[in-house]
Every structure is written in C-alpha cells, then in structure tokens.
Amino acid sequence: MQAFYDRVRTLVRLNQRDSAELETLPWSSKKVGKYRDFVSAGDQPDFAFVVISGWAARYSLKKDGTRRITSLMLPGDFCGIHAVCGARMDHGIMTLTPCDFGRIQRQDIQQAAKVAPGIADALWRAKLIDESILRMWLLNHDDALHALSHLLCELHARASAINIVQEGRFHAPLTQVHLGDALGLTAVHVNRQLKLLREAGLAEISSGEVSVPNISALRQSCSFDPSYLHASVSG
Amino acid sequence: MQAFYDRVRTLVRLNQRDSAELETLPWSSKKVGKYRDFVSAGDQPDFAFVVISGWAARYSLKKDGTRRITSLMLPGDFCGIHAVCGARMDHGIMTLTPCDFGRIQRQDIQQAAKVAPGIADALWRAKLIDESILRMWLLNHDDALHALSHLLCELHARASAINIVQEGRFHAPLTQVHLGDALGLTAVHVNRQLKLLREAGLAEISSGEVSVPNISALRQSCSFDPSYLHASVSG
C-alpha cells in the first residue's frame, strides 16, 4: 500500500492525525490476473480500491459492441470511490496486466474521511484530477495525432510521478487496439499516427515500452501542460 | 435556493439533521449577465456555487483558439465544488443566459459536510453524476448524429427533472455554435445533423426552444439510457 500512501501525500499535506489515520486504515489485498473484469458495470461495491501494482482501465461497452476506455489507472490510483457514497458503477474496470489491489471497506473509508479531513480532501482531489483527465481527453479528441501525443505526455507525466520512468522510457502494457479504444480511433489509424511520431523522433512504442527521447519536444508538439494533473498542492 | 435544496434531495435521502443543516447553510446571491465569464480558469475560488436560475457552461479554450464546452449547467446544479478542497479551476464557467447563482463559503460547506454526512454524500453523488455525464460525452463522440441526439436526450431528461419540460418542449439557450462547441463539431455540421433530426420528426430546435415530440423515439434512436444521470438514490 506504499504506492497509495505516497499518492495521498502528493495530493494533500497531511498532519499527524491524518497520517496516522491513513496508515492504520484497515485493508486487504486482492490479486487479479491479466485482462480480467475486475469490477463490472452495475456493481454497487462495498469497497473502495487502490491499485497497488499493475495497470487497469475503466471502460464501457457501446451499443455497437465496441469498447471505449475512459481512463487508465496506474499504481497508486484509486478506483471505485463510488463506494464512498454507495453509488452504482456505470462502467467496468478491467486489468491490463496482472494487478494487485488494496481493498478498503466502505465504512472504514467513510470513517477515515470524517475523522481526518486531510483524507477527505485527498479523495476529493483525486476525483477532481480524474475529472480533469477526462476533460482533457474530451478536449483533445479532435486531431488524432494531437490526441495520441497528449495521451503519451499524460502517461509519461503520471509514470514519472510514480518513478517508473528511466531515461525517457517506461513500460506501458498498451496495444494499439487499447490506444484506439482510449482515443476513440481505430487501431489502424493509431498505427499510422504512431508511425508519424516515430519518424519525427518524438515517441516510440515497442513491445510494451514507451520511449520518449525528448519529452519537451513531445510536449511542445501537442501543447501539453502538466499542471492539470495535480492542480498544485496548497491545501 | 429552492432549486438547490430540491436537487440535493433528489441525490440523497436526508435525515432531519441533514435537512436542517442544508437549509441553514449561509449563502448569498450573485446575479450575472448573459455571456459572462463567471469563473475563469486558474481561479482558486473560496466559494462553491449553485445555479439558482439560468444556464451556464464549463468550457476550455484550446491552443488553436477554439472553445470547447465540457458541460452544461442547469438550475440546481453545483459548480466549483473545487472549493471544497481548495483546488484551482482548470476550466472556466460562462453564463449562457442571465444567471442567478447561490454562493456558499468554502468553510461553511466543509463544515456542513462534516456535520451532516448526507450533505457530504450529496456532494459526492453530484460529482459522480458530473463525471458520468462527461464520460457519456466521451463515449458518444464517434457519430455526429448519435452524439447530438444523445445530448438532446440528456438535456431533455435533466430539464424534466427540474420541471421545465412542457409537452415535449423546453427552453434551451443553445445556438448551433454552442452545440458544436459542446459536441466537438463545427456549427455547420451541427446544422446538417439537426436538419436530419427535424426531417425524421425526432427533434427540432427553433428560437431557443427544443421540441421533442416523441422522446421515446428519440431515445431509441441513440440508445439513450437515463439511469446514468442519477445512479439511483439508495443511500
């Protein structure tokens, strides 16, 4: 759960009480294999989850049978905070790799949020960031190349934040089909845009490894401004 | 503020204490003219706002100068719950009509959420619904006609919920440019799709009035399922 504790601390500055409350939160671990439906649409989970290790994705199935990925989750990310208010899931969550989740009971997280305002704040901030990311996905869906570059920038930034980027490279278990599902494009077209990025020397994906030799250049190419990812910790 | 109180009660079942807390929340009113930037990106508001009357829209300006509307707000909707955790706004809010806003101080809403768990739940649910709507916008952006129909269904449902629909008609201050900004399409293309809907007898917009003679037919045409808009009150 260190990934989770670390994440919370990037979201808000915790006082001693918050901190103590956070680290004594009761939780249990749940391991899930690759490409599993971890949570299904319609569920009304009694737990909130935290990605401890692995990658997962929120997705919805459309009427025409195609899948649309609406967000990607990396270690440290929350999912199913819906549990906090007992709402029903309107989308599913699938694993992209074998995953290790931390599971926290609804009443425990509710209690913690009540006793430790810092934790409640952190949950809010996490949700606002989710929303910002979603909004960005909406914003950038006009031009395919722009959208792809922006997504790679986002993933690079989020991967950096959890220290899994080394020399501009990080492992991301995304096939071109996944990227297409996330960007609302066909895999074929994703392939062509990736080729452009590769030829421009801006980014490359090969065997599950994203390589960005010059992140500034990539960011500039799609006007990426990372500030929306954390909205500056000042609380 | 009745619109707000009503809205909260559609989100959660309040007990007496929650109810009392809600209706004694200190607030002040703020009137804003049409087409005004009510909140700007980068602001760190000390207030949460509630739309008492009028329509407003969240939007972002893209690097190429175009505007993208990322959500529409009707009477009763919250905005700037960011204030709850002191985060910075990553988007602006503009009015589409003259608007009347209710303004609640950050500490007051925080206090209310702490004392009355029902209110905290309501805020969470409101945010989850915002997120669901955003997700739907992402989901439906593939086919222009589908997207437009779905948006009209969403607005019809939300307008119904606040009792402003009469005989399939409701006032919506949206120009074709606004619709284009919301759907990520050009106004020209919106115009063509509206023509199709009109010719199919499914929907019509004229002088700011949306007319849906047969909502079931419109819903069926775009597989609209309204459940995502409230996620069933069971808390």
Next chain:
DNA sequence: CGCCCTTTTGAAGAAAATCAAGGGCAGTGG
C-alpha cells in the same frame, strides 16, 4: 512448427471540416 495476437501497409469509401455565399431577424441609428 503452427497458431494467435499484434503490427504494418495499401487502397477505397465515408464522415466531417473547410470554404463560400446567401437569407432571416432583431436591434440601431439616420
């Protein structure tokens, strides 16, 4: 080896953007 999944590339077709022009209507000012 052979199979499946993923990536790659080509060619044709559909969807939406762009460019361009005209019309209706309300408000403004002569």
Next chain:
DNA sequence: CCACTGCCCTTGATTTTCTTCAAAAGGGCG
C-alpha cells in the same frame, strides 16, 4: 420609416481526415 449591421441559420461544393476492407509480416508460445 427604412436602411444598416450583426448574429444566427441554411445550403452547396470541395478537401481533409478517419474508417473500412484487405492482406501480409513479425513475435511469442503451446
């Protein structure tokens, strides 16, 4: 009262972007 102006809606023609269909090549793994 009427011309003028600005905004919004409408329509047509052309071009760009993305999808669809199709086929083939690479790579990991039983």
